[in-house]
Each structure stands twice: as structure tokens, then as C-alpha cells.
Amino acid sequence: MPRIGRLVVEGYPHHVVQRGHNRQVVFADDEDFERYVSDLRELKATFGIRLYAYCLMTNHVHLLLGPRESPAALGSFMKALAGRATRYRNRLEGRSGTLWESRYKSSLVQADSYLLACCRYIELNPVRARMVASPQTYAWSSAKERLGQRPADLLDWNPSKKGTKKGTRDQKGDRFIYFSNRRRLTDSSSSSEEGPCLGLVAWWWRVIRITSYSAVTIVRWCLLMTRISSGT
Numbered sequence: 001m002p003r004i005g006r007l008v009v010e011g012y013p014h015h016v017v018q019r020g021h022n023r024q025v026v027f028a029d030d031e032d033f034e035r036y037v038s039d040l041r042e043l044k045a046t047f048g049i050r051l052y053a054y055c056l057m058t059n060h061v062h063l064l065l066g067p068r069e070s071p072a073a074l075g076s077f078m079k080a081l082a083g084r085a086t087r088y089r090n091r092l093e094g095r096s097g098t099l100w101e102s103r104y105k106s107s108l109v110q111a112d113s114y115l116l117a118c119c120r121y122i123e124l125n126p127v128r129a130r131m132v133a134s135p136q137t138y139a140w141s142s143a144k145e146r147l148g149q150r151p152a153d154l155l156d157w158n159p160s161k162k163g164t165k166k167g168t169r170d171q172k173g174d175r176f177i178y179f180s181n182r183r184r185l186t187d188s189s190s191s192s193e194e195g196p197c198l199g200l201v202a203w204w205w206r207v208i209r210i211t212s213y214s215a216v217t218i219v220r221w222c223l224l225m226t227r228i229s230s231g232t
Contacts, residue, residue, distance in 0.1 A: 006075070006106055007108055008067065008071035008074050008075070008106070008108075009071060009108060010067050010068070010070065010071050011066065011067070011068070012066060012108055012109065012110065013052050013065065013066040013109040014064070014065055014066065014067075014107065014108055014109065015062070015063075015106065015107045015109055015118050015122070016061075016063040016064075016065055016074075016104050016105070017060060017061070017062055017063075017104065017105045017106075018060060018063075018078070018082065018100055018101075018104040018105070019059060019060040019100065019101045020059040020060060020100060021098050021099060021100055021101045022101065023059050023060075023101070024099075026058065026059055026060070026061075026085065026100075027057075027058050030139075032088075032089075033056055033139070033140045035088055036056060036061075036081075036085055037140075037154070039081055039084045040054070040063075040081065040154070041154055043080050043084075044065075046077075047067075047076055047077040047080070048067065048069055048070070049066065049067060049068065049073060049074065049077045050065065050068060050156035051064070051065060051142075051155055051156055052064040052065070052115070052155065053118070053119040053122045053123060053142045053146075053155070054142050054154075055122045055123055055125045055138075055141035055142070056140040057126070057129065057140075062122040063122075064115075064119060064122060065077070066156075078104050082099070082104070085099060085100075086098065086100065119146070122141070122142075123135045123142060123146065125141070126138040126141065142154070142155055
């Protein structure tokens with residue numbers, strides 16, 4: 001049976017999760033993390049991908065990505081990024097075979113409110129794993145950039161902050177991401193591998209994958225639910 005295609009919408013962020021094969025370690029030391037970040041920086045420019053948030057854990061990665069123009073760019077970007085990491089690890093360890101587990105998982109982030117929640121969910125991963133006490137003390141996530149503790153040249157800023165130029169931040173708003181309703185976020189996100197609810201489109205896509213509706217029906221349902229939610 002053929003695999004169901006991903007729902008990718010240009011201009012919208014997508015929460016991407018990719019895990020190591022059998023949950024094996026992907027990043028063993030700082031050099032591994034640095035190499036991945038360097039590839040991330042290069043390839044997002046090559047494929048026209050926006051990066052809104054990221055967190056690199058030892059055996060998996062969380063990325064909040066948005067294709068600028070072509071929806072197909074997201075898949076090409078992830079294929080190139082994963083391929084580089086695999087070749088690097090195989091060369092380093094003198095091995096062959098896959099580094100990553102199956103296909104990456106992705107969820108469409110529909111609304112600005114979900115975008116902020118998703119940024120917070122991603123950057124709080126090391127806190128939930130009890131690796132650090134606060135997100136900004138973890139070196140391999142975008143929390144430092146978001147709170148102004150590190151140059152933010154890797155990130156493309158939130159589309160919810162309309163009119164905000166790159167390199168400027170409402171720091172009170174950014175801090176709110178981490179410290180408001182933190183307990184609720186931690187409790188609710190623990191039940192889902194891909195994070196908190198990411199909007200009506202993502203929810204309907206999951207329903208449609210089970211019921212096997214046609215592509216035309218998918219689009220019609222998504223448009224209908226979007227209109228209902230916006231009250232138009």
C-alpha cells in the first residue's frame with residue numbers, strides 16, 4: 001500500500017521531528033551538534049526554508065520550518081540535512097547504514113497562537129528531559145537566540161510579530177512564551193510525541209488519514225474548517 005503524502009503548505013510553519021534509528025545517539029559531542037547546525041544554516045538558504053525554532057537533543061531533533069515558495073522544498077531540505085548527518089556519522093565511526101528512524105514526522109502549524117506554543121514546546125524539551133533547569137541554559141536550541149543571549153542570525157523571526165525587523169525582539173513577549181502556563185504546557189505536551197495541538201488543519205489531516213478521503217475532499221474540508229474558525 002503506498003504511503004500517504006505529507007500535508008505541506010507553503011508559507012506556513014511545520015513542526016518536524018526526526019529520531020535516531022532505534023533511538024540511538026545522533027549527537028555524541030559538541031562537534032556533532034556544531035556540524036548539524038552548520039548544515040542547517042547552509043541548507044535552509046539553499047532550499048528556501050524559514051527556521052522559527054529548533055532543539056537538538058542527543059537522539060532526536062525538533063525543527064519548526066516553513067517553505068518559502070515550494071511545498072516540495074521541505075522534503076528536499078530534510079532529505080539533504082539527514083543525508084549529511086548520516087554520511088558524517090558513518091564516516092566518523094567507520095560504519096554504514098541508516099542513522100535516522102523511518103521518515104521524519106511533521107505537523108502543520110496553522111495559527112499564530114499555535115506557533116508561539118510550538119516554539120515554547122520545542123525549546124522546553126531539555127527542561128522536560130531534566131537536562132537543564134531553564135531553556136536558555138541549553139546550548140543547542142533556539143532559546144538563547146529568542147531571549148537575546150546569542151546572535152539570532154540562524155532564525156527567521158515569528159510571522160506573528162508583524163512589522164518586526166530581524167534582530168529586534170519584544171523580550172517581554174518572548175519571556176511570556178516560557179513562563180506563562182508552563183505547567184499546563186508540560187502536562188499537555190507529554191502525551192504527544194509531536195507536541196501540543198497545532199491547529200484545525202493538522203487535526204483534520206489526521207482524521208482524513210484514517211478515513212482515506214480524496215485529495216480534493218481534504219482541501220475542501222480544510223478550507224471549510226478554516227472559514228468556520230475565522231468566522232467568515
